[in-house]
Amino acid sequence: MPTIQLRTALPGPKSKEWMSRRNAAVARGVAHSTPIFAARAEGAVLEDVDGNRFIDFAGGIGCLNVGHRAAGVVAAVREQLDAFLHTCFSVAPYGKYIELAEKLNSLTPGNFPKKTILLNSGAEAIENAVKIARSYTHRPAIICFEDAFHGRTMLTMSLTSKTHPYKAGFAPFATDVYRIPYAYCYRCSYSLQYPGCGVFCAHHLEDTFKRVVASESVAAVVVEPVLGEGGFVAPPPEFLSVVQEICRRHKILLIADEVQTGFGRTGAMFACERYGIIPDLLVSAKSIAGGLPLSAVTGRAEIMDAPGVGGLGGTFGGNPVSCAAALAAIEILTRENLSSRAEKLGERFDARARAWSKRWPLIGDVRGLGAMRAMEFVRSPGGREPAKEETEQVLKYCYEHGLILISAGTYGNVVRVLVPLVVTDEQFDEGLNVMESALASVVESRMETAPHRA
Numbered sequence: 529m530p531t532i533q534l535r536t537a538l539p540g541p542k543s544k545e546w547m548s549r550r551n552a553a554v555a556r557g558v559a560h561s562t563p564i565f566a567a568r569a570e571g572a573v574l575e576d577v578d579g580n581r582f583i584d585f586a587g588g589i590g591c592l593n594v595g596h597r598a599a600g601v602v603a604a605v606r607e608q609l610d611a612f613l614h615t616c617f618s619v620a621p622y623g624k625y626i627e628l629a630e631k632l633n634s635l636t637p638g639n640f641p642k643k644t645i646l647l648n649s650g651a652e653a654i655e656n657a658v659k660i661a662r663s664y665t666h667r668p669a670i671i672c673f674e675d676a677f678h679g680r681t682m683l684t685m686s687l688t689s690k691t692h693p694y695k696a697g698f699a700p701f702a703t704d705v706y707r708i709p710y711a712y713c714y715r716c717s718y719s720l721q722y723p724g725c726g727v728f729c730a731h732h733l734e735d736t737f738k739r740v741v742a743s744e745s746v747a748a749v750v751v752e753p754v755l756g757e758g759g760f761v762a763p764p765p766e767f768l769s770v771v772q773e774i775c776r777r778h779k780i781l782l783i784a785d786e787v788q789t790g791f792g793r794t795g796a797m798f799a800c801e802r803y804g805i806i807p808d809l810l811v812s813a814k815s816i817a818g819g820l821p822l823s824a825v826t827g828r829a830e831i832m833d834a835p836g837v838g839g840l841g842g843t844f845g846g847n848p849v850s851c852a853a854a855l856a857a858i859e860i861l862t863r864e865n866l867s868s869r870a871e872k873l874g875e876r877f878d879a880r881a882r883a884w885s886k887r888w889p890l891i892g893d894v895r896g897l898g899a900m901r902a903m904e905f906v907r908s909p910g911g912r913e914p915a916k917e918e919t920e921q922v923l924k925y926c927y928e929h930g931l932i933l934i935s936a937g938t939y940g941n942v943v944r945v946l947v948p949l950v951v952t953d954e955q956f957d958e959g960l961n962v963m964e965s966a967l968a969s970v971v972e973s974r975m976e977t978a979p980h981r982a
């Protein structure tokens with residue numbers, strides 16, 4: 529029996545009613561990938577308020593590697609609810625925060641003493657990583673990358689690359705932020721080709737120190753090991769190690785933003801492990817707590833201890849319910865070996881997507897790492913003109929046929945898979961089947977309406 533069950537036209541009447549209340553009550557700046565309102569969810573399945581059942585390939589934007597309502601997470605949260613909800617770690621500390629810090633110190637790459645601070649969101653953790661790096665190095669500048677996404681707060685928005693909708697109209701931005709090209713080989717900023725390029729983009733960091741900002745002014749390079757919102761771009765194997773080597777040479781800290789890549793998604797607990805790099809600071813969030821808000825900065829102890837007492841923290845950072853959920857989520861990830869499940873899901877997706885790309889030139893690129901997989905859509909195979917409209921059509925078709933799928937990419941022309949890693953093979957294939965029909969339908973209607981573009 530299929531998992532997807534659609535009982536009403538979409539969106540259903542109750543979702544429609546909620547949407548009109550939402551439009552009256554909530555700021556329009558918060559976007560929605562689908563117009564359906566959630567009622568309940570389990571594993572990789574989401575049911576809306578009208579009783580329609582969807583397969584969820586978005587996982588709350590990569591927050592549900594252990595699945596919706598993982599039993600261990602729910603039990604740990606229940607237990608914590610019966611104990612206490614909040615004391616503020618800065619007022620009356622509690623053991624779960626310490627246990628989680630110890631866990632992250634041991635799980636993150638690097639065989640040296642580490643320390644951790646817990647916060648609420650990915651952006652807040654990136655902000656803190658930058659504060660810590662500046663405090664340790666006594667240097668102001670931060671280098672980040674084209675197509676990067678690090679959040680929506682003032683500093684993280686400044687580190688983020690995409691202008692619309694993230695930056696336009698929100699200036700002025702934070703100063704001392706410098707941007708260089710990422711190894712986005714499909715759209716190389718230098719029009720070079722890998723491997724002949726010798727990862728020129730990574731080596732070009734040296735040139736940046738001559739032309740843009742002096743190396744002795746740079747506190748840190750902030751990098752996503754695989755671009756998330758930027759379109760699931762997995763750089764060539766040596767890109768990150770070259771960046772790391774240059775950073776070390778100039779005593780610049782390397783901050784890995786593993787907010788989206790972390791906790792098993794890429795086939796290892798952290799994507800840095802896949803690339804054999806050891807960042808000075810690693811930022812994690814999203815899937816850390818099985819769906820509860822929590823984030824962390826983990827790094828070399830002497831760096832983490834640079835800011836003075838009271839310089840770091842926040843009212844809710846590392847709240848006990850989220851800590852309990854995170855300890856349970858990490859236990860599940862490890863016990864159920866969800867990293868290797870991610871690898872298998874990625875291979876399964878890749879096989880299907882590569883076959884589709886042979887059939888439909890709309891698919892310009894198939895890429896990713898582990899279960900962090902995506903397809904980039906283009907209007908013609910040679911030209912690489914981004915096919916944003918077609919991407920939206922594919923997503924709409926999927927949602928209308930019971931698959932929740934979201935886009936990514938600076939040009940809005942990438943569909944990305946962030947399915948909970950606990951999805952069953954049957955559910956995963958059912959979801960992929962919907963994607964396949966979506967592609968067939970969009971390509972067909974495109975040929976009907978604009979044959980000259982086909």
Ligand SMILES: Cc1ncc(COP(=O)(O)O)c(C=O)c1O
Binds near residue numbers: 649678756757814
């Ligand atoms: C790589 C990366 N960094 C930071 C963030 C910001 O996280 P948050 O939305 O929790 O502030 C995101 C969110 O998508 C992200 O993908």
